Amino acid sequence: MKQGLCRLEKSVNFIDEFSAFSVIGDPGCDGLGAATMSIFARALAFPGLDFSIIAGDIVPFGSKQLYDNVREFIETLSVSPVYTLCGNHDTEFFNDYFGKRIYALVNNDILIIALDNSNRKFSPASLEFLRTVLAEHARENIMIFFHIPPKNSFSANSMDATSWKEFREIYLPYKHKIKYFVCGHVHSYFEGLVDDIPLIVTGGGGARLEFVSEKIDKEHEKNHLVLFYLDAEKCLKHKYKSLENLEYPKELQDEKLAAYLQKAFVNECVAHFKYRYYSEEARFRGLDGLSQLLKALSDSEYYHARNHSCVLNELKSLGCALEASIENESYEINTMYKDYMEYAVKNDHGLAKYTFWDALNAEKVHKKFLEDASAQYAQGKDIAVADYYTCSSCGFTFKAEEHPKRCPVCGAPQDKILKV
Template identity: 40%
Template sequence: MKIQKADQTVIHLPWVNSMGVIGDPGCEGLGTYNMKVYAGTLEKSAQDDITLIAGDLVPAGNAHYYEEISALTEVIAHNDVYVLRGNHDTGAYTDYFGRKNYALLAKEFSVVVLDNAMRTFEEEGLELLKQVLAMEEVQQVIIAFHIPVPNHFIRNSVSESEFERLKAAYTPWKSKVKYLLCGHVHSKFEDVVDDIPLICTGGGGALIEDVSEDIRACDVEHHMVHFFMEEGKLAYRFDELSENAYEKERKVPILRENLEKTVASELMAHLKYLMFADRAKRRGMDKIANLFEALAASEYHHARNFYSVIQSKASFGESAKSFIPGEEFEYQYFYKMMEEYAAQEDAPLTKQAFSGAAAAEEIHAELLKEAASIDTFDTDTVYVCPICGYVMTGDHIPDRCPVCGGPKRQFEVFES
C-alpha cells in the first residue's frame, strides 16, 4: 500500500531522509487534465523517501472521490504517501487516511501535521505539537497545515487569533521550528512569519491562479517541493514540472495510437455539433441550438482529457513559442501544397478552404510571436471571421473580411 493511513499519533520513520510535498491536486476535480499534473508530481516525488499531500486531495469528501484518487495514487506513486486534511477533504477522510493530527519522526527531522481545514487549529493538534517539540531527540521540525497563517502576500489565511494559538504552542521550542508549510493557494510563495520561513505550495494539480499583483498565474508553473538534509540542516527546493512530466502512458504504442484516434473523433464530434447548433440558431430553434452547443462543449472536454495523456506539455511561458512552428509550416508549406494539388484535381472547394486557412494561419503565427512576450503583449480585442476563420486585430477593422468577404456585423469579437 502506497497511501499510509495515520493510525498512530506519532509515527517513527527512522529510515526517512527526505520528503516530497504535493499541494492541492484534486480540489478542482479529478479530471484527466488535472490528474496528469498530479501523476507527474508523484513521479518526481519518487526521488524522496516519502510524500506528503498538503491537503485538498479530492474535490469533496465522499467515498467515490476518495476511492478514485486512492486507486490512481496506488498505481503511480513510488513511495509511501501521507495526507494532511484540506478544506475539501471532508466526509469520509478519516476512513481512508486516519488521524487528522499526527507527527512523522524521520531520521533527522520531524513533520507535525495539523488540521486547520476549518480555519482553526484543533486543541488535540496543538497539544501534539507541544509533545513532539518537547522531545529531546526532535531538533528540526516542519509544522504542516493546509490554510496559510497570516503573511505578506495574501489575506486568504487563518485569523491572527488562530495564529496566536499556534505560536503559543511552539514558542517555548521555537528554535526547533525550521519551516511552516501550507497549501490551499493554487500557486506558490515563500515568506517569513514570526522569523520562521513559510512555504506555500498549491501546484500539484489544480489550475494555477492569480494570487496578487506580485504573484501572477502566468509566472508560476505546476510544481512540488522537496525537503532534504544538507550538511546537517533541513533544506528545501521547489521543483517545477517539465514538459515530459508523466510520460509512461503516452509511451505505450497501442495506447498512444488509440488516444490520438479518439482525440480526432471527439474533435470531429465537437465540430459537427457546433455546426449543427449554428444551423439551428439561424432557423430560430434556440433550444435545439443550446443543446448542441452543450454537447459540443462536452466533446471538447473529452478531447482535452484524452489529449492531456499524450501531450508533451511545455511550461506556460514557453507554450506560445511552441505553437509557432506548426502555424508556419501550415501556411508556408502544407496548405500551399494542398492548394496546388486541389487545383490540379479540379477541386475548387478544397482549394478555397486551404487558401483561406493559409491566410489566417499566417496571422496566427504573427500573433503567437507577439504573445510569446507575455509581459508586453497588449492586444485587447481579436476579431474572427466566422465564414473563413480569418483573424483581425487593431482599431480599424474592414467592413468585410479581406479573404472571403464576410460582413463585419458577423465577426466574432474576443475581448480581454
C-alpha cells in the first residue's frame, strides 16, 4: 500500500491483509499550531501500523492554505498509508485534497465503510452506497465509520435521529457481522452499544479535549488513538492507546535542528519574561496602551516557547510533570542555590546573594506545595482550592485565608503581595 495520504478516486478499494491499523480522531479542528500538531505527529508515527484512518476534522475550516499545510504534514510524517473521513470542519475542498467522501476498504477479512454525515445527516448517496456495498462485499468483520456519533448516553452532540432511523433499516440485516461503529467529533473517548453493536467515539488525536461526562473513565481523558487488529481467529479487536507520554523523536535525531529548537525555546522564554516585565513597567507609568501591547507580545512568546517545547518532547503528563518539578525544586534547594549562595558570600557579591536567597526561600515552599499536590494526584484526587499570593518584590509564595500583611522573607508591604 502507498505510504502517506491516500486520495481515493474509487468507491470500493481493495487493500492488502494487515496486522493492525489505527484511528486518529479530530486532529485539526482547534487549529494547526505546533502544540496540536505534535500530538498528531505522535499518532501518525505510531509504530507497527499497516495504515491509519483519520476520523474527520482534519482542518479547522475550509482554507486551501490549511489543506495544503496538513496534506504536506501527513505526507512528511506518516509511516504508513493514511485514509480520511470527512468531518464537519472539513466540508469545503475535502474532495479536492482527499478524494471520495463515501468509500469502502475491503479484503478477505474485513469491510471498512466510510460514510459522510458531516452535516449531522447521511446523504442519500451515503445510504445508497451502504446498501450496495453491504450486499456486494459483506465480510465477517464489518466496520462503519462516520464522523458525528448517534444518540448515546455520554454526549448530546450527536447526529439527526430521523437520518439514523433510515441508516438503521439498511444495516440491521447485517448486524451480526458489524463489529464496530466508529466516530469522531466529540473530543473525548467513550464506548457504548447501539443495537448491541459496539460504538467507539474517539476525538483525541490533537484537538482540545472535552470533559463531556462523569461516566467516562479518567484514564481515557487523554490524547489518544485507537488500535484495531485481528486476533488469531481473525476476529476484530481494539485497544485504547494513550499518546500522552509517547515521543516523536524523528526530527530530534538531527542534532543541528535539535540545537536550533533548544535555542529558539530559550530565546522565546527570555522574550516572554522581558515583555511581561516591561508591560508592568508601562502600566506603572500610566501607559496603558503600551502595557497592553507588551502583554500581548509576552503571551505570544509564551505560546512560541510552548510549541518549541512540544517539538522537543519536553512536555509530559501532569503526573510526570509534578514528579519532575519536585526533583527540580530539590536540586535548586540542595545544590544550585546552595552553591550559588556560597560563591556569592565568599566573593562579597551582596546583590547576587539577595536574589539567590529570595529564590531559595520560595523554592522550599514550592517543593512542599508540589509534594502535597503530587500525593493527591497519585490517588486520583485534586488538592483543595485555596487562595494563593505571590510577593512581587522577592517572589515568595503564600497560601493563606487572609491577604498577608507583610512578606516574611523581604518584608514587602501588603500592596506588593499579589493574589493569584
